[in-house]
Amino acid sequence: MSGYFTDIKDGIWTVLVGMTITWKHMFVKKVTIQYPDVKRELPDRVRNRLYVNMDDCIGCDQCAKACPVNCITIETLKALPTDDLGSTSTGNKKRLWMPVFDIDIAKCCYCGLCVFPCPTECIEMTDVFEFSEYHRKDLVYHFGTMTPEEITVKRAEVEEYQREQDAKKAAAAAAAAAAKKAEADAAAAAKASEAANIPPDTTAPVS
Amino acid sequence: MESLLTSILGTNLLTTVIYCALPLVFVLTYALIAVLGEVKISAWMQDRLGPMRTGPWGIIQPLADVLKLLQKEDITPSASDKFLFNLAPFVTFMGSYAAFAAVPFSSQYIGASLDLGIFYVFAVGSIGVVGLMMAGWSSNNKYSMYGAMRSVAQIVSYEVPAAMALMIIVIYTGTLNLQDIIVAQGGGIWNWFVFGGPKADVVLASGRELQASWANLVFLPLFLATFVMYYVSALAETNRTPFDIPEAESELVSGYHTEYSGMKFAMFFMAEYANMFLVSVVASIAFFGGWQSPYGTTIGALVGVPWLSPVEEFLWLAFKGFFFVFVMIWLRWTLPRLRVDQLMYMCWKVLIPFSFGIALVVGFLVMIM
Numbered sequence: 293m294s295g296y297f298t299d300i301k302d303g304i305w306t307v308l309v310g311m312t313i314t315w316k317h318m319f320v321k322k323v324t325i326q327y328p329d330v331k332r333e334l335p336d337r338v339r340n341r342l343y344v345n346m347d348d349c350i351g352c353d354q355c356a357k358a359c360p361v362n363c364i365t366i367e368t369l370k371a372l373p374t375d376d377l378g379s380t381s382t383g384n385k386k387r388l389w390m391p392v393f394d395i396d397i398a399k400c401c402y403c404g405l406c407v408f409p410c411p412t413e414c415i416e417m418t419d420v421f422e423f424s425e426y427h428r429k430d431l432v433y434h435f436g437t438m439t440p441e442e443i444t445v446k447r448a449e450v451e452e453y454q455r456e457q458d459a460k461k462a463a464a465a466a467a468a469a470a471a472k473k474a475e476a477d478a479a480a481a482a483k484a485s486e487a488a489n490i491p492p493d494t495t496a497p498v499s
Numbered sequence: 500m501e502s503l504l505t506s507i508l509g510t511n512l513l514t515t516v517i518y519c520a521l522p523l524v525f526v527l528t529y530a531l532i533a534v535l536g537e538v539k540i541s542a543w544m545q546d547r548l549g550p551m552r553t554g555p556w557g558i559i560q561p562l563a564d565v566l567k568l569l570q571k572e573d574i575t576p577s578a579s580d581k582f583l584f585n586l587a588p589f590v591t592f593m594g595s596y597a598a599f600a601a602v603p604f605s606s607q608y609i610g611a612s613l614d615l616g617i618f619y620v621f622a623v624g625s626i627g628v629v630g631l632m633m634a635g636w637s638s639n640n641k642y643s644m645y646g647a648m649r650s651v652a653q654i655v656s657y658e659v660p661a662a663m664a665l666m667i668i669v670i671y672t673g674t675l676n677l678q679d680i681i682v683a684q685g686g687g688i689w690n691w692f693v694f695g696g697p698k699a700d701v702v703l704a705s706g707r708e709l710q711a712s713w714a715n716l717v718f719l720p721l722f723l724a725t726f727v728m729y730y731v732s733a734l735a736e737t738n739r740t741p742f743d744i745p746e747a748e749s750e751l752v753s754g755y756h757t758e759y760s761g762m763k764f765a766m767f768f769m770a771e772y773a774n775m776f777l778v779s780v781v782a783s784i785a786f787f788g789g790w791q792s793p794y795g796t797t798i799g800a801l802v803g804v805p806w807l808s809p810v811e812e813f814l815w816l817a818f819k820g821f822f823f824v825f826v827m828i829w830l831r832w833t834l835p836r837l838r839v840d841q842l843m844y845m846c847w848k849v850l851i852p853f854s855f856g857i858a859l860v861v862g863f864l865v866m867i868m
Contacts, residue, residue, distance in 0.1 A: 300849060304727070310833040314544045324548040 339402045339417040342395050344435040348380040348414035351388035355406035355415050363399035364406060367392035369450045380412045389450075390436055391443040397423070398431040522599040522610065525817075530772040531561040532821075537828050544832040571761035576639060579758065583637035587630050588759065588766035594627030595773040602780055603678045605790050605812035614705075616677035617665050620781060621658065627770060628654050634767070635755040646754030650738055650745035653842065657735035657742075660850035661778075664729035667858050668692055668785045671718070671865055672709065679703040681789035688793035693726050693786040695719035714868060721857050726786040728850050728857075730823070733778035735846070737771065740831040744839055779823030783816065790816040 325332050334340075356364040369389040371377055377386035404417055425431050438446070508514045535558060542549030550557030575581055598620045600610035613619050628651050635647020669675055671692075672683050682704045683697055684690050690697045695718040697711040735742035738754075746754040756767045783789060790812035799807025837845070 296848075307830075307834065311829060314829060314833045317546055318540070318543040320546055322543070322548050323546050324551075326548070326551060 334419045334421075338419050339404045341397060341418050341420040341423055342400060342406070342433075343416055343418045343420075344393060344395070345414040345416075346390075346393065346435055346437050348382065348412045349390065349393065349435075350380060350384050350386050350412055351390045351393075352411060354409035354411065358405045358409050360403060360405060361399050361401050363396045365392055365394040365396075366390060369446060372449065372453050380414070382412045384412055389438065389446055391438055391447070393435040394432055395435065396432045398428055519610070521608075522602075522604070523596065525604075526596065526599065526769075526773050526776065529776055529817075529821075530769055531565070533772050533775065533824055533828075534561040534564065536825065537831075540825070540828045541832050544829075565765070568761060568765045571764075573761040573763065574758070576758050578639045580637035580639070583633045584758075585763070587634035587637060588763045588770070589630075590633060591627045591630030592766050592770040592773065594624060594630055595770045595777055597623040597626070598777050599773075601677060602777070603681060603784070603789060604816055605809040606678075607809040608813065609678060612676065612678050612704075614674070614676050617669060617675045617680075617781075617785075620677075620777070621662055621665075624774070624777065625655075625658065627774065630770070631755050634759070638755075638758040640758050642752045643755050643757045646745050646751065646757065650755055653738065653742065653745060654736050656843075656846050657732045657850075660728055660846060660854050661732035661736055663851070663854035663858060664725045664732065665781070665785055667722070667725045667854070667861050670858060670862050671696060672703075674703060674705065674707070676703075676705060677784055677789070679705055679707075681784055681791060683709055684788040685791050685795065687795035688788070690795075691786065691788040691791070692718075692722050695722060717864065718861065721861055722786065724853065725857055726782070728854055729785070730782055730826075731845070732850060733782060734827060734830065735842070737774045737778055737827075739775065739827050741834040741837050742842060743836060744842060747836060750836075775824055775827055776820055779827070780816065780820040782823050783819035787819050789819075 351366060351368040353366050353368070356362075356366050367390065369391060371387050371389055375389075377389070379385045402417070406415055407417060423431075505514055508517070538560065539549045539557070550560040553560045553563050575584055600623075601613050601616045601619045603609040603612070631647050631650050631654075635643045635645075635650075638644070668680060672680050674680065680692075683701050684692060685701065686697070686699070688694065690699075695715045697709065698713050698715055700711055701709050703709055734740075738745055745751075756764055759767060792811065792815050797808040797811045799805065799809075799811055
């Protein structure tokens, strides 16, 4: 019976205690961050959208190889000896044209593995996280700096040069082969004549 | 008030319609404020900000909600009883709105100054229960059905302690007229029933004299306990937390209005909020002096501006009503939901014995004093 009255007393008392707590909470500083107007400060090493500084990229393809989900696509063309692509800010000479440098950020898993192998530190993860699009294809970022016309021209040039080189190489190879053959012939002739000059074996026992 | 309207518009149907619709205007405005209050207070109590983007500090959020509800598709389940299904929200709202007819908003404005005021409020309020049962049953959905049964069972059982608590005040004043009960508490905050009732003789609106003295302080603990009991039962009657078992939004589908959408759902919502305000107003009438100001007079009477007094009285009643609605919201974000057995324990083993006991004691004291 005493438990009955204690329960009633406790019931009223604990309700009042709870109400005091909620009352106090009405006036504490609110934790809400009003997102689009106010943005929360992100940690320093946060990994979000990828960015490539194409001025520094040497087209080594290391990032594409490191990517576990294959979201980086790089195509390269060898620069002609006459082309001067300049050099990166780290002093590496650029030797490759890059018609294609695409990152499909929809595939990206934000692991950051592409960042570490880069010899010129040109690929990095930024703190930008607001990049939603209406179409998935808009999430493929084209970092390549060449226009389609430039790419066609350059491709043709490079192919032309390659063909020339091949022809030159073939000619050189042919010449080399001819020279070798001539040498071999000469050697064979010399050998033959030497063999002719050998005196009869006089040391052979006479039976 | 009625004579004022008649003098402006003449005696015709329009006057009557306007007179009847005045509380509706008030209830609609109140519902908007209460909805906003609910979202903002819940947010503040949880250290959040609540809606912030519709208007300054989100204050027109309830209007946006109403607009949304208006645009929503009005779905009637094909297997439901269409007539009852469509009728139910109106019956429920009518139940809570009709009760406002007997509520004295000020000394000059009361829909009908009934001698059976409290009885009428309780009786008409119960029509809403019929609406709930209609809604649950006609939806032809087991969850609606169970929700309605639980709602109705809870409301009906908690009406007993609520009515008993008010009966204690009625035993003391000897009248069911709400206007009389308010007049009995005139003259200052210490005369309110929650502080023991009038301390000097008062003449009621009906002309009867109520004898009282400072000996009435013996009623203070009794009436205070009565008020707590009434308020707890009122919470249960309006299906508010911690007694919102039939709806239990985090556990069940939403009770009897599972199948309702759009404006019909909004009608139930309105009825619920109107009910909240009704029980708050009844609590302030029976225990906190209704439209009486805490200092016993009005500024209008003091400075001799007769039309100001009723306005002030109305503001006092509205303030008290809003305060108790605020306490309901406050409790909602403080207390967890009761179990069904705890709910029944509270009603049958605590509230009802106590209310009967206090009624006996008050009756005895009234007899000998």
